[in-house]
Amino acid sequence: GFFHIPSNKKLTKGSNENRLAIIQVVEGSISLDNVIRELERLLPGLGPWNVDQITPKVFRTSFPAAAELQRMIEWGPVQAKSQKAILEFKASSSGGRVKATLTDVWIQFDGLPSALCTYPHIWGVGSTLGTTMEVDMEFFRKHGICRMMVGVIDPEAVPSAGEVEINRVIYEVHYWVEKHLVDGVPVPLAFDQDGEEGSRKDKDNLGDPKGKVDRNKNGTENSSEEKM
Numbered sequence: 042g043f044f045h046i047p048s049n050k051k052l053t054k055g056s057n058e059n060r061l062a063i064i065q066v067v068e069g070s071i072s073l074d075n076v077i078r079e080l081e082r083l084l085p086g087l088g089p090w091n092v093d094q095i096t097p098k099v100f101r102t103s104f105p106a107a108a109e110l111q112r113m114i115e116w117g118p119v120q121a122k123s124q125k126a127i128l129e130f131k132a133s134s135s136g137g138r139v140k141a142t143l144t145d146v147w148i149q150f151d152g153l154p155s156a157l158c159t160y161p162h163i164w165g166v167g168s169t170l171g172t173t174m175e176v177d178m179e180f181f182r183k184h185g186i187c188r189m190m191v192g193v194i195d196p197e198a199v200p201s202a203g204e205v206e207i208n209r210v211i212y213e214v215h216y217w218v219e220k221h222l223v224d225g226v227p228v229p230l231a232f233d234q235d236g237e238e239g240s241r242k243d244k245d246n247l248g249d250p251k252g253k254v255d256r257n258k259n260g261t262e263n264s265s266e267e268k269m
Contacts, residue, residue: 060107063133065142066098067118069126076100078123084109098195099141101133143192145174148199149230150187152214157207158187166205166214167191177227184229 064076071079073094080090080102087109092102104110113119113130120127131142150166160176167173171193180188193199202215217230 059132060104060110061133062102062104062110062113063095063131063142064092064100064102065129065131065144066100067127067129067144069121069124070097071121071124071126071128073100075121075123075126076128079119079121079128082122083113083119096141141194143172143194144196145190145192146196146199147177147188147190147219147227149180149217149219150189150214152212153187153205153207155185157212162207163187163189165207169203169205170199170216180227186229188227 073092076092076094077090080092081088087105090102092100094100104113110130110132114132116130118127118129148167148170153162153166158181160178163176163178163181164173166187167176167189171191173189173191175190177188177190180186196218199216199218202213204211204213206212219227219230222228
């Protein structure tokens with residue numbers, strides 16, 4: 042995991058003064074040699090390129106001019122030709138040991154009682170997965186499912202479930218990472234076996250603290266601890 046440290050961007054140097062770049066593989070995979078080939082293809086005549094591979098999906102290099110880096114940043118995601126991958130360029134602070142950069146994804150989850158589905162609590166749940174960027178309260182009011190944008194290292198590594206503690210009670214929450222929008226509009230990803238909108242579990246269990254209530258096959262409630 043990692044710890045988020047807030048940064049005041051107004052106090053940092055402008056991107057036009059920075060030539061150090063992070064190349065993020067946002068989709069697919071690509072080798073170090075092919076990253077260099079892509080730089081030579083996209084920016085002919087500016088080489089030779091010295092590229093460091095930080096992780097399988099993160100590379101670092103220095104541009105000959107800050108203006109060229111800014112142009113690639115404004116260009117947005119680029120489809121590689123040498124290998125099936127999509128690359129995105131970002132400005133990096135000079136120096137430091139860059140391990141990864143974050144990708145923003147929308148994540149839906151359920152498992153909290155409605156009374157706890159507030160902006161601060163949803164924000165806090167997002168912080169257990171990465172860096173929370175935004176909370177969609179309108180989506181919750183419409184569908185009864187929490188939705189948030191979180192910056193994560195690898196969207197594919199977001200767990201399907203987790204445990205969070207609120208007011209000394211532990212809840213089990215289930216996560217769904219949004220892949221696509223329907224006509225540009227987010228739709229609930231949590232459905233029960235009948236295809237109805239709701240939790241993966243029995244809706245009656247939604248918001249039950251973990252370990253507090255078990256249900257047997259006949260639907261009756263039993264305490265998780267045997268009564269004496």
